Amino acid sequence: MNFSEAFKLSSLLCKFSPDGKYLASCVQYRLVVRDVNTLQILQLYTCLDQIQHIEWSADSLFILCAMYKRGLVQVWSLEQPEWHCKIDEGSAGLVASCWSPDGRHILNTTEFHLRITVWSLCTKSVSYIKYPKACLQGITFTRDGRYMALAERRDCKDYVSIFVCSDWQLLRHFDTDTQDLTGIEWAPNGCVLAVWDTCLEYKILLYSLDGRLLSAYSAYEWSLGIKSVAWSPSSQFLAVGSYDGKVRILNHVTWKMITEFGHPATINNPKTVVYKEAQKSPQLGLGCLSFPPPGAGAGPLPSSESKYEIASVPVSLQTLKPVTDRANPKIGIGMLAFSPDSYFLATRNDNTPNAVWVWDIQKLRLFAVLEQLSPVRTFQWDPQQPRLAICTGGSRLYLWSPAGCMSVQVPGEGDFAVLSLCWHLSGDSMALLSKDHVCLCFLETEAVVSTACRQLGGHT
Numbered sequence: 001m002n003f004s005e006a007f008k009l010s011s012l013l014c015k016f017s018p019d020g021k022y023l024a025s026c027v028q029y030r031l032v033v034r035d036v037n038t039l040q041i042l043q044l045y046t047c048l049d050q051i052q053h054i055e056w057s058a059d060s061l062f063i064l065c066a067m068y069k070r071g072l073v074q075v076w077s078l079e080q081p082e083w084h085c086k087i088d089e090g091s092a093g094l095v096a097s098c099w100s101p102d103g104r105h106i107l108n109t110t111e112f113h114l115r116i117t118v119w120s121l122c123t124k125s126v127s128y129i130k131y132p133k134a135c136l137q138g139i140t141f142t143r144d145g146r147y148m149a150l151a152e153r154r155d156c157k158d159y160v161s162i163f164v165c166s167d168w169q170l171l172r173h174f175d176t177d178t179q180d181l182t183g184i185e186w187a188p189n190g191c192v193l194a195v196w197d198t199c200l201e202y203k204i205l206l207y208s209l210d211g212r213l214l215s216a217y218s219a220y221e222w223s224l225g226i227k228s229v230a231w232s233p234s235s236q237f238l239a240v241g242s243y244d245g246k247v248r249i250l251n252h253v254t255w256k257m258i259t260e261f262g263h264p265a266t267i268n269n270p271k272t273v274v275y276k277e278a279q280k281s282p283q284l285g286l287g288c289l290s291f292p293p294p295g296a297g298a299g300p301l302p303s304s305e306s307k308y309e310i311a312s313v314p315v316s317l318q319t320l321k322p323v324t325d326r327a328n329p330k331i332g333i334g335m336l337a338f339s340p341d342s343y344f345l346a347t348r349n350d351n352t353p354n355a356v357w358v359w360d361i362q363k364l365r366l367f368a369v370l371e372q373l374s375p376v377r378t379f380q381w382d383p384q385q386p387r388l389a390i391c392t393g394g395s396r397l398y399l400w401s402p403a404g405c406m407s408v409q410v411p412g413e414g415d416f417a418v419l420s421l422c423w424h425l426s427g428d429s430m431a432l433l434s435k436d437h438v439c440l441c442f443l444e445t446e447a448v449v450s451t452a453c454r455q456l457g458g459h460t
Contacts, residue, residue, distance in 0.1 A: 057103030101145025241333025
């Protein structure tokens, strides 16, 4: 495993292009575009203010930079560096900006969610969509780019509108049986739209493309409900994480629950492999001690080593007692994600924040648990194979695969605190993001990594 040098970064703004050829990163008001293979700077763009959001167009030819404080969006072209576009929302303000799937239209959401403005880069025409709902996930596109679903709020009632992305004509408009709609998401095959309600009521609704209600599911009443939702890449399963610490798996045939995964504080099943991160300071032998020459500064102390150990069941996980009299208590399933082949599901229960749970979807059982020394910040699957990357805000990167898991020290001056990460589409590398820097991690072939993973007590 190799690492690049660290480059400056602001606000964790760093993204690979969809075609995998470029890496865009932001340093305050500058946008830097690098070649992924050589890491040479290809383009350097200067924006009018500090960048708060970046996004590639689907064809990787354009990149937008949003400056919400100024109500501005600037668009840059990789093919024609001298061309650029500036969109000013003026007094309407700006709270969100995204590309349409064709990469030629930009959707800007104004302050207070009064409207969405659709700007065309080709014709310079402008369209308006009224009543967008202010919620966590109110816009979703089908994977083929043909349709957009938009959550709306008008007359104190929730609605969903489905638009044709080619001409932005309204295809369907229907109300939803929700008290306060929180999110919507298309299935990867684009045939079913999932709509879920506020956390105060457990309810998830499934609609067809023509607006018909296919099914409604509610696991319980009178308690905090849904916290996270994820489709499997095959569209066969819908995972629903809730505040009761369980994940319920719905099937695509009857939309009924086929199983539920609990997250107990103690693991008792001997078939479940539990990896515990162990840390120890390297021992210094007397024969290794040497005195620096006069005038030389003191060298850095050896960093502590980290490795995984297999724990024997029963294993008690470190739990967090939630503060229940405050908003957004740290309980329930805060993160969940399917592997690209839909064989595995990774979850994090927020009141056991140091643990990542990996479930076998084929056998519908708990496959492995990884307990870290620090709370898990994020995890993300390799786009090409069932390999999970985890970061905890420390200077180490953690990788899990069915063959085992490993802990890797990120080199560099001082501690490179990995706050976030993103995979390259090839699965051969990933970008590791700290508060002020980004570096690339290049992985060896699958055979080499699998061999290293089998050495469960080893570390890099």
